[in-house]
Amino acid sequence: MTPYDFLTKWRANELKERSASQSHFIDLCALLGLPDPVSADPTGDWFTFEKGASKTSGGEGWADVWRKGCFAWEYKGRHANLDKANAQLLQYAVALENPPLLIVSDMARIVIRTNWTNSVQEKHEFVLDDLVDAAVRDRLRAAFLDPEVFRPKKSRQELTEETAAEFAGLAQRLRDRGHEPHDVAHFVNRLVFCMFAEDVGLLPDHLFTKMLEVSRRSVDEFSQNASTLFGAMAHRGGKVGFTAIEWFNGGLFENDAVLPVTADDIEQLLRAAGRDWSQVDPSILGTLFERGLDPAKRSQLGAHYTDRDKIMAIVRPVIIEPMEARWAEARARMTTLVENAPRQTKEKLLRGAELGKRTRALAEAAAIHESYIEQLAQYRVLDPACGSGNFLYVALRALKDIEHRANLDSEALGLPRGFPRVGPECVLGIELNPYAAELARVSVWIGEIQWMRRNGFDAAKNPILRPLETIECRDAVLREDGTRAEWPTANAVIGNPPFLGNKKMIAELGEDYTRALREAWPEVPGGADLVCYWFAAAWSMMAGERLDRAGLVTTNSIRGSANRDVLKPVVDQGRIFAAWSDEGWTVEGAAVRVSLVCFDRDHGLPAQLNGVPVGRIFADLSAERGGADLTTAARLAANRNVAFQGPVKVGPFDVEGETARSWLRKPKNPNGRLNAEVVRPLLNGMDITRRPSDRWIVNFGEMALDEAAFFEAPFEYVRTDVKPLRDRNRDEGRRENWWRLGRSGRDMAEACAGLTRAIFTPRVAKHRLFVWAQPLTVPDSRVAVIARDDDTTFGILHSRFHELWSLALGGWHGVGNDPQYTPSLGFETFPFPDGLTPNRPAAGYADDPRAQAIASAAARLNDGRESWLNPEELIIRIPEVVAGYPDRLIPKDEDAAKELKTRTLTNLYNARPQWLANAHAVLDEAVADAYGWGDDWRSGRLLDDEVLSRLFQLNQEQHQRR
CATH class of the missing domain: 1.20.1260 (Ferritin)
Structure with missing residues (x-):
């Protein structure tokens, strides 16, 4: 058909919609050089007229024409209101598989509206005369063959x-x-x-x-x-x-x-x-406006925000999946009723008993539908840290989508059309910030109106904005009188509570508030982060049967130490049914690593961890490993008082090497003692993973003020550079003892006394690395020290067995998501091979062939690394100004300095050259033999989960033998 033929025929058209629509569409297909639905798809699977069930409001099918993955098309009579036709398509778009294009026509006009999720909706309109233009016909043809042409460029x-x-x-x-x-x-x-x-x-x-x-x-x-x-x-x-x-x-x-x-x-x-x-987009509108309206958040204007997909990772398992499952069960019952009832056709009208049976079946099906919709209308979602409402908006939209789907399914069974009943009253919020609380209401209002319009309904009126007193502006965990705050009863709790580490709570929240909070929530460990109080509150509501399900975002530190204790009641008495142990997130404009935890009181299985079905999820957000729950690993008596965290400075006690050496060169002080007693080399995590930074530290230990004052030069430095900061410290003890480190590390120093060397490891690092250091060296607080000087212990710690154990129990830290090593969990729970435990002097197992094999392999590993880090041809060894300290290693020239900068343990383990891999393989085999697992290790049967399971069993045995 030519454009002239098409225009001539359809300019004169006065037929009604029902009579003319299919003829018009068939002619349009001919004009575009495309097969019509009957020719292209006789079965009507992907291209058909009158797609879907009859509408109870009248008419056949949810759309006059439907092409899978392309469009839904609705016709109206000439000069009809095409906006109403579009509203009809919107109402049935879900049932039509949400086509990317919604098209309406009165045979004189064709209006195309885009329907991609999360894209700006665009409108394209053509009249009959436009079809003379080949470019217009190409564009219409794209609606059939390549709808992506119409995808809006702006999200x-x-x-x-x-x-x-x-x-x-x-x-x-x-x-x-x-x-x-x-x-x-x-x-x-x-x-x-x-x-x-x-x-x-x-x-x-x-x-x-x-x-x-x-x-x-x-x-x-x-x-x-x-x-x-x-x-x-x-x-x-x-x-x-x-x-x-x-x-x-x-x-x-x-x-x-x-x-x-x-x-x-x-x-x-x-x-x-x-x-x-x-x-x-209301899911981010509130966050963006909050940054502009709240003076405290101006610096975050260019920052990222939490997008809808990540919010859905909580909303889907907590709200959508259980409510969809309930509807699937209700729909199945309704379908059985309707399909088993007598049917009326054009050829057969129902009368008498048959009509009565069908009427009763439809009434019973309608009652099931009404009961489900009432459940949805009464469903309440609480976000007890709702911010500007992004979680609430997404939850409201999800509930409305579920209701809409249920109404469409019911209409397909022949029941009357249902009007949306789920509204903003279904979402509850608690937010301390008044800017955010009001923005949450605005986001929910806009989201409600948008949903109604997007699905073909008019917005509610009288008033248009329903009051949202359900979004409260108050503290979610503590009342003004210092007692614990209560939350309103809800079906689901979701949200992203504030991330504030335990050590920052007093500085950020104040000492009085922090003390009152901890007293009000005694079930939360004293060392737990702020977010843990939201978990405790949610579980308390579940235990009181005032809450069904919860899904909260937390920093990934929830998996470790005191934080995970708040999840132990959940695991013991309920379950974590879905979790993502480590995800990227944005909080207050900063990128962080988070965990997503969804839990309830149900004991059904299976659960999902990181999107994978598992039997059970433990409090550290790990799955079962051969039945082992590593969170119950015991701290072993044989490992006590061996591993320590380095001292906490609380002030700039560290100085450059040249400053320290100037003090070390000075003669004896008036007390007859040298500054070397209180000025020591400092080793931090980057000194281990990169190159030594030549930092030193002033450490007066437990000295009284008058004793410390005798060390004139370092004491004067501390008095002028540290004391002014300590004078402003909230901690009274640190203010009064301003010349001492925040924590002196005396227990560590006592354990290392008499050792020729000690084992140091960074608490946070990409690779688990252990190095030797002189015991006089002071570790930074971000370094752990193991007070042993034998190669056997060094080798066991650097084996794959200890690495797996410390990774499983130690947690992860920072944006880089690096493993974290903790003396309490990573070391004290680790079961050394029997007979080689840290409570035995190394001399006690010096003749043990297992110890000798490990020590030999460990020494070779360390010697190889040291040779690679500091080749003799690149360095000059300069004796330190104080006898007894290791020589300083100085680059021979600029080229050597440039090369040495690249020679770090991190770079070495990133590359993992074959000689290094071989050295570790020999060490791992020696350690496996020490455990009695050598044959399984060499055969490859000892996979990671099996190793952890065996180590856990050994941990329990050693604990019971104490």
Whole structure:
């Protein structure tokens, strides 16, 4: 068919929709050179007329034409309201597999709207005469063959970022003029909502933009004009001039208060109003605006935010999957009822008993549907740290999607169409920050209205903004009187509670608040991070049968030490049914590593860990390893008082090498003692993983003030450089004992006394590395020290067996997600081979062939590494200024210095050359023989989980033999 033939035929068309639609579509296919549905797909599997079930509202099929993965197409009669046709497609889009294009036509016009999730929706309209243009026909042909041509270039996230950026400057200027920050936030939120409201048609005829344009000519009139508009939106029956205004209120428009603006402000508002606010993304809108409205968060304006996909990792298992499972069960019962009832056809009308049976079956099915919808309408989701509402918005949308799917399924069974009942009242929030709390309400309101429009429904009215007192502005874990805060009863708790480490709580929250918090929640260990109180509160609600399920985001430190203790009641009395042990996340604009933990009181199996089905998830967010729960590994008596954390400085006690040497060269002090007693080499984690930094430390140990003062030069340094900082320390003991390290490490020093060397390892590092250091060397607080000087212990620690154990029990740290080594868990629980345990002097097993094999392999490993790190041809050895300390290693020249910079243990283990791999293989085999597992190790049967299972069993045996 030629364009001329097509236009001639359809310009004169006066047929009604039902009579003409299929003929029109077949002719259009011929015009585009494409087969029509009947020719292309006789079975109607992927391209068909009248797709879907009959509509209870009348008509056949959910769409007049449907092409899988391309479009749904609805026809209306000539000059009909195509917006209503589009609304119908929107209502059935889910049942039509959410096609990327929704197309409506009255045979004189063709309107294409894009329907990609998370993309800005675009509209393309063509009239009959446009089809003469080959380019237009190519574009229409793409709807059939390549709908990606229509995919919008801009995402909703990008649109939202742009719109939010417009307001950041305005909010700051208003604050600079002396307005209260909360008044500024409330005013800007009103402006934002007005722009959204006019773009979705809730404010008629772009009234807000017109108000700005009038005010542009006379800035002084803005306050009166805006006040009139806000006042009209606050009450039922409001008007601006002769224009009727819908009733909004909801607490956002509770009065007509306005802040004065300047001409520049109005110009900025007009630019912002020119954007399409109808499609902003509420899942990030609140976060972006919070950064602009809250003065404390201005620095995060360019930062990333938590996107919807990551929020769904919590919402899906906690809310969607159980509610969809309930619907699947209800739908199956309904389907059985309807399919087993007598059926009415065009050829056979039901009467009498048969009609009664079908009527009763439909009524029973309708009751099942109504019961399920009532469950959804009464379902409550609580975010007890809701911020600006991103979790709440995503949860509300999920509940509304489930309800919509249930209504469509019911209509397909012949039941009457159901109208959405799930609304903003289903989401509850608690938020301490007033900026964020109000933004959470705005995000939920906008999300509700968008969902209704996106699915073909009108927004609720009278008022448009339902009150959201369910989002409370208060502390979620502590009342003002110091008692524990209560949460409202809910079906699900979700959210992203505040991340604040235990050591920072007093500095950030205050000593009184932190003490009251710990007293109010005695079940939370004293060394736990702040987020743990949210886990304890959620579990307390579950134990009291006031909560079904919970899913919370936490730093990945939840897996270790005191933090995971809050998960032990969950594991013992309930279950963690889904968890992601280590994920990238963004908090307060910073990239962090987090864990996602979903739990309930059900004991059903299986669970999912990192997306993989597992039998059980333990408190350290690990799965069963041969039945072993490593979180129950015992601290062994044989390992006590051997491994230590380095001293905590609490002040700049460390100095450059040259400064230290200048003190060391000085003669004896008035007490007859040298500065070498209190000035020692310092070793931090990077000294081990990279190159030595030549830092030294002043350490007076447990000396009294008058004794320390005799060491004149180092004492004067501490008095002038450390004391002023210590004077401001919150800890009374550290203020009064300002010349001492925060923790002196006396127990470590006593354990190392008499040793010729000690084993040092960085507490956080990509590779688990152990090195030898002189016992006079002071480790940094981020270094662990093992007070042993024998190669056998060194070799066992550097074996694959100890590495696996320490990785499983030690946790992970930082954005780099590096393994963390803890003396208490990584070392004290580790079961050494029987007879080679740390409570025995090395001389006691010197003749043991197992010890000798390990020691020999360990010495070769260490010698090889040292030769690679410091080749003799690249270095000069210079004796230290104090006898007894190791020589200084100085590069011979610039080329040597450049080469030595690359020779670090991290680089060595990244490359892992064959000689290094061979050295470790020999060591691992020797250690395996010491455990009695040598044959299994050599055969390859000892996989990681089996190693951990055997080590756990040995841990339990050694613990019982103590």
